[in-house]
Each structure stands twice: as structure tokens, then as C-alpha cells.
Amino acid sequence: MKKTLKVLDKVAVDVQISENIFDFELEDLFLMAARKNPKRAFLFVSKLLGKHIPVNPKKSILTGRLIGLIIAEKTGEFIGEDYNIVAKALGNDSLINKALSYADEKLIDLKKPTLFVGFAETATALGNSVFAQFKGENIEYIHTTRDDLEQCISAFDFEEEHSHATSHFCYPMEGEFLSRFERIVLVDDEITTGKTALNLIKSIDKKYPNKEYIVASILDWRSEECIKKYKELEEKLGIKIKVVSLLDGQAICNSPSIEEMHIQYENNSNTKIKYIYEEYYENGLLVSQSEKNICEGNEADVSVKNYLFKVNNCREFTRSLTNGENKVYNYLDFSGRFGLSYKELRRTEENLFDITNTMKPFEKELLVLGTEEFMYIPMVMASMVEGAVYQSTTRSPIYVGKDEDYGIKYAAKFKNPFDKDVINYVYNIGKDMYKEVVFVTEREIDMESKKDMINLFYSVGIHKINFVYFTKN
Numbered sequence: 001m002k003k004t005l006k007v008l009d010k011v012a013v014d015v016q017i018s019e020n021i022f023d024f025e026l027e028d029l030f031l032m033a034a035r036k037n038p039k040r041a042f043l044f045v046s047k048l049l050g051k052h053i054p055v056n057p058k059k060s061i062l063t064g065r066l067i068g069l070i071i072a073e074k075t076g077e078f079i080g081e082d083y084n085i086v087a088k089a090l091g092n093d094s095l096i097n098k099a100l101s102y103a104d105e106k107l108i109d110l111k112k113p114t115l116f117v118g119f120a121e122t123a124t125a126l127g128n129s130v131f132a133q134f135k136g137e138n139i140e141y142i143h144t145t146r147d148d149l150e151q152c153i154s155a156f157d158f159e160e161e162h163s164h165a166t167s168h169f170c171y172p173m174e175g176e177f178l179s180r181f182e183r184i185v186l187v188d189d190e191i192t193t194g195k196t197a198l199n200l201i202k203s204i205d206k207k208y209p210n211k212e213y214i215v216a217s218i219l220d221w222r223s224e225e226c227i228k229k230y231k232e233l234e235e236k237l238g239i240k241i242k243v244v245s246l247l248d249g250q251a252i253c254n255s256p257s258i259e260e261m262h263i264q265y266e267n268n269s270n271t272k273i274k275y276i277y278e279e280y281y282e283n284g285l286l287v288s289q290s291e292k293n294i295c296e297g298n299e300a301d302v303s304v305k306n307y308l309f310k311v312n313n314c315r316e317f318t319r320s321l322t323n324g325e326n327k328v329y330n331y332l333d334f335s336g337r338f339g340l341s342y343k344e345l346r347r348t349e350e351n352l353f354d355i356t357n358t359m360k361p362f363e364k365e366l367l368v369l370g371t372e373e374f375m376y377i378p379m380v381m382a383s384m385v386e387g388a389v390y391q392s393t394t395r396s397p398i399y400v401g402k403d404e405d406y407g408i409k410y411a412a413k414f415k416n417p418f419d420k421d422v423i424n425y426v427y428n429i430g431k432d433m434y435k436e437v438v439f440v441t442e443r444e445i446d447m448e449s450k451k452d453m454i455n456l457f458y459s460v461g462i463h464k465i466n467f468v469y470f471t472k473n
Helices: 059-076 084-089 093-105 124-131 197-208 224-237 342-359 378-384 447-458
Strands: 002-007 011-019 031-035 042-046 113-117 139-143 158-159 167-169 182-187 212-220 240-253 277-280 286-292 302-311 314-320 326-332 366-370 389-392 411-415 421-429 438-442 464-472
Touching: 002 031, 059 084, 059 093, 059 124, 059 182, 059 212, 059 240, 059 378, 059 389, 059 438, 084 093, 093 124, 113 421, 124 139, 124 342, 158 224, 182 197, 197 212, 197 224, 197 421, 224 240, 302 342, 314 464, 342 378, 342 464, 366 378, 378 389, 389 464, 411 447, 421 447, 438 447, 447 464
Parallel strands: 113 139, 113 182, 182 212, 212 240, 277 302, 302 464, 366 389, 366 438, 438 464
Antiparallel strands: 002 011, 011 240, 031 042, 158 167, 277 286, 314 326, 411 421
16 A cells, blocks of 8 residues: 655655555554654654553553564464454554453463563653563563663663664663573664664674564564665674564655744743642642642632652662753652563552552543653553543654644643753643643652643643652652
8 A cells, every 4th residue: 555645735755555464544553743853854643652642541551562462473472362352442442441351361471581672762651561461580671761870881872863862771770681581572663764773783782692683663664775684684693683563664755854833832821820729648648738829819720739659669860961960860660761570560550550549539531641751650540540541741843733634733842850951842732621630750840840830731721730759768
């Protein structure tokens, strides 16, 4: 199938589908958008990831589970089973709960020591969801990170050439971590040239040769020349590289990058908050409350709840910020950034169930918002609230358009609370779409950032705001 996809009437992308094993409709997988990046003028905006487009969080989880089932079938560890129910659920919300129950019943016990690696920032939750389809004593998950941590030694680092933020680090908490695994599964949301995965394989092979590799993604857009480079690296290093995806094809764009366009950000308005009612909770218990009259008015324009959860598996590291300064932050062991076993993943999900229940009930129109590469934990929390939708903030600047089939219709921007020289964006939150938001961060944000986020949410008509964060017990 060949199709030309238009983007804002300024960019044309010729898409040739070569393999679509589940007969997905393209519009069930992605929409198109134009991005502010001279290296690539367009973006496939995923309708499955929960990054730029709000989604049913269970659908995002199922996307990873489906990729996991395909991997197991390709390696001969899941044979003769019809798992089409999982694929069908990605285009039919009524099947999601049934498909998730099926996936949970079919967890695959891996005997071969296997490491799953998710790529920051976009595929951290996807990689964790792929990993969640497996069980076993010799399997672990870890995701790469953009955070440069002084006390940590990266097991590998490399550059992602087409990205805005190119440096990847990987921080396992034990030496010679990679030596334990015979197979490494690299998970990204999209393969364009495949160079990111190849760079990582080269980096690992220098120190730990003769591994088996699987490169997994939702979309695989590699050209014949790029596919050939995978074969060449296999021969050069004497290794095997399997590639798994939901959709294969080629995407060719000869349009130049769009020149600077005006973007109307939703939080650029002069909307003024009159009155804030604020509460603070520790481990679900109310510890204090306050009222703030910001200007004339005596009704609670905004209700703000702050939820602090104390956890044992949390530690401090010094992060190098963009401006060259250093700052000490706490990091969660169970985020996936430092390695996660199957048993630790299950314990984390059980703890998140308890945490989420302490905050209920919520409004029906609820958005749960993750932050940059901190995606899986808020995604799982969202999946435990019936009717909630999920997405995450991002570093990627993308143009806004109002066409029905365009992927980014609304945008808001703000300073990253933990590195204020970095601009973050959140997309597709329009006026009065939600009544309540749960904004989940790894640690508490400062007052300046909190005010910015309150103003952002208030500007789009959200008057019930929950800040959720963690600290050491």
C-alpha cells in the first residue's frame, strides 16, 4: 500500500507499507504533525504511546504487551497461540479489558537471561510494558536516561543523531551488569534509520561481545540501505539481530523543514486565578490545608491537592544541569532507570494500586500526566482509574494545526521543573476537556514551577489539580 500523507499543506510524506501483519488502519496507529527540527520536518504522532495524544492507559500497556508476544513468537518461546485479541484491542476500546486479561494469563517464562532496554524519552514506558509480558528470575528492564548523574557510571552511552537531546546514559546499580545477559531487547517507539539501535549495539559489543539482539518498535521505517547496514553489522561482529515491529514500511519526505511558524500556546492567556484552596497529604493522610485569596473573590477557583508518598527504595544523586550547575535530587529505584527485575515490577504495580486508591475518588473527566521520561509509573496509576486518560510532557517542539487529521491541535509550554533551561511541552489539552488532572513527578517541584503548572491547568479550564510525588521514607 502506498499513500502520500500531507502535513499542514507544507510537507508531503510518501508512505509505502511493506508489512502489516495485523491489518492495522494507519489512523489507529498515528497521526501526522510538523516539528521544529531541521533534521526532520515531520513527526508520526503515536495514538498508542500516551505521549503527545491522550489515550486509554490500558491501550498503551497493551501495545507493549503485543510487541512482547511477537518477540516471544519470533524466538520460539510462544508457539501456536492466537493472540489477535491483543492486536484488535488497539483499534477497538471495547476489547481492551478482555485483551489485557488474556495478556496477563499468557505471561511468558523466559529461561534465557534477557535484558530489556527502553529508549528515553519516548519509549521508557513502552519498553517497560514489553518487559511486563515476561516473567523469570533472569530477566530485567532498564531504560536509558537524559539525566547526567555525577555519582553514576554509564554502562554505555551514545548519541541519537536525529533527536533534540542526543546523549543517552544507562545507570545500572551493579558493576558488569550487562555481562549477565545473553539476549538484549532494545525497545523504541519508532525506527527511522535504525542508527540509534546500531550505535547502542556497537557500544555494548565493544565490552560484551557475542550477545543476541532484538530491536523492537511500533513502526519500522528503515530503507533498504538501512536494513542492509543491520546485515553488515551482524556479519562484522558475528552476532544475530532480529527486528520486530507492528508495521513495516518506508517513509520518504523531500519537503524542507517548515520555517518558523507562530504557535498559540494555551497558557499564554491573561487568565487570573482569584482563590486557591490547597491541601497537603502524606501517604494519603491530610496534614495541612490553606486558603489563598489572590485577588477579589471568595469562591474556590482552584482546588490544589499535594500528595507526598514516602518510599524506601529511593536515593539521592547529583545531576548536572543544562546551565552547568549541579543539583542534588532524589530518584526512585523502581522507575526503571536503574534496573528492574520481574518481581520488583510486580511489587511496584501493587504499591501503585494502593497509592492510587488513597487519592480516589476523581472527577469523571480525568487526565493523568507524566513527565518526560518518567512515564510508566503515572501510566500504571492512570490504568487503575476507570475512565482516566493518560499522556506525558515532552521536550519536543511541534507545530499546532487545526485540521481534523492533524496530530497536534493544542500546545502549552513551561520550564522543566528540574532543569529550568529546558523547555517542556504538553500537547492536545484543549479548553474544558478535563475537570481534574493528576500531575505525577518523581519528586516535589518548587513553588515557582507549581505556580506555572497551576496557571497552565487553570488556563485550559481544569480547576481540580493534584500534584503527586515521592520522597525517601
